[in-house]
Amino acid sequence: MYIVNIKRRLMYKKEFDSSYTAFTSDGAEYLVQNTDIKLVGVDYLSVAINPKDELVKVHQLLLDPKDIIPVEGLNLDDAVPGVYTIHCLSLRLVHGDGSPVRCILFQ
Numbered sequence: 001m002y003i004v005n006i007k008r009r010l011m012y013k014k015e016f017d018s019s020y021t022a023f024t025s026d027g028a029e030y031l032v033q034n035t036d037i038k039l040v041g042v043d044y045l046s047v048a049i050n051p052k053d054e055l056v057k058v059h060q061l062l063l064d065p066k067d068i069i070p071v072e073g074l075n076l077d078d079a080v081p082g083v084y085t086i087h088c089l090s091l092r093l094v095h096g097d098g099s100p101v102r103c104i105l106f107q
Contacts, residue, residue: 005043006077020044025054028061031068038067039086041074041103071103082107 004021005011022042023031031037040047040062047070048058062068071088085106090099 010044022049023058025057028058039069041071043074047072
């Protein structure tokens, strides 16, 4: 999934592009039920596709049952393929339901 949005350079466009690649509720449900994934990164502005009901459902599916952490706007342009440890450093926001993060890769 990551490679599609980066190749299209969507994060470098000035206007929002609704044709980005992300998760549907079916895809999110599959991850929850069939994997032990703890973090999902997407290289655009949302881990879920439009319309709005899918946006909400995907986030609920990932977060509610298994606490799979969605990282949106992930930029791995300069990362070489390999095995890494990722640390996502979030801001502590009172009464927030999300936060901007700085992700750091360690090889």
